[in-house]
Amino acid sequence: MPENKYEIKVATRTAFIPEQSDTDGGRYVFAYTxxxxxxGNASAQLISRHWIITDxxxxxxxxxxxxxxxxxxxxxxxESFEYTSGTAIATPVGTMRGSYQMVAEDGVKFxxxxxxFTLSMPRVLH
Numbered sequence: 001m002p003e004n005k006y007e008i009k010v011a012t013r014t015a016f017i018p019e020q021s022d023t024d025g026g027r028y029v030f031a032y033t034x035x036x037x038x039x040g041n042a043s044a045q046l047i048s049r050h051w052i053i054t055d056x057x058x059x060x061x062x063x064x065x066x067x068x069x070x071x072x073x074x075x076x077x078x079e080s081f082e083y084t085s086g087t088a089i090a091t092p093v094g095t096m097r098g099s100y101q102m103v104a105e106d107g108v109k110f111x112x113x114x115x116x117f118t119l120s121m122p123r124v125l126h
Contacts, residue, residue: 006104007040008075008112012096016121017086023121026090030119033084034068036100036112038075043105045074046081051098051114056091063087068100092121 013033020029038044051063066072073081087096097116103109 005040005042006044006102006108006110007038008044008100008102009037009039010100010112010114011035011037012114012117014117014119016119020086021088021121023092027088028090028092028094028119028121029086029088030094031084031086032096032117032119033082034114035080035082036073036075037080038077040104041077042108043074043076044102044110046072046100046112047103047109048101049098050101051087051096053087053089053094053096055089055094059090061087061089063098087119089119094119 015031017029017031021027048066049068053061069083069085075081095116095118098114099111102112
């Protein structure tokens with residue numbers, strides 16, 4: 001079976017940032033670290049991103065823009081790019097999902113799905 005020419009794997013890690021959050025004011029800040037790995041056999045460049053961020057009240061923020069953290073990384077087969085960014089939502093729990101718009105070395109445009117992941121404030125005992 002031939003390998004997928006265009007295959008981007010997206011892995012995520014999240015962290016709650018208490019020092020930037022205002023839980024009494026309904027502002028919960030999370031950092032997320034994304035690792036993008038080119039598992040295909042064609043080099044590809046990340047051109048733009050599209051995020052769908054949903055809080056526990058079903059308030060949706062859509063974020064679209066060029067690149068990630070000011071970069072448009074070019075990934076050869078088996079190369080990875082990691083970055084950390086952040087978001088704020090109005091509830092202690094929410095989700096993020098989306099896609100990266102990629103262009104392969106042969107000019108083919110394709111989307112790399114970002115699987116949904118959870119933003120969650122750790123439970124604190126009082």
